[in-house]
Amino acid sequence: MSEPTQHKQGDNAQTPIGRGIVLVRYVLPAAVIVAGAIVMSLGGEADLEGGAGIVGAGIAIFAVNWLIRASAAGDREREREQQARDFFDAHGRWPDEPSTGGRRPGA
Numbered sequence: 027m028s029e030p031t032q033h034k035q036g037d038n039a040q041t042p043i044g045r046g047i048v049l050v051r052y053v054l055p056a057a058v059i060v061a062g063a064i065v066m067s068l069g070g071e072a073d074l075e076g077g078a079g080i081v082g083a084g085i086a087i088f089a090v091n092w093l094i095r096a097s098a099a100g101d102r103e104r105e106r107e108q109q110a111r112d113f114f115d116a117h118g119r120w121p122d123e124p125s126t127g128g129r130r131p132g133a
Contacts, residue, residue: 051091058084 059081066077113121 051088051095055084055088055091058087 062077062080062082062084064077065080066074069077110121119125
């Protein structure tokens, strides 16, 4: 088995892994929602309730995918914050502050 490789964010849809992610994130929930709408439109009252449940499942799939993406974004933010703290410990200033000529302020 080959190892998955790191790719830039913009070329995810070009790789087999990226296509699978697109299918799970967008196509699967859309297909489930459309299937639920079809069930609701073709039947009676029981089918209406069952179709609404299927639509709800599609919305839940989309919501779980969004929550996973949001948590991954939080991890990246924490990593950037830790890098900024490490920079502060080494240089005595934050990375986005202008340099004071190598001297710590107030020293």
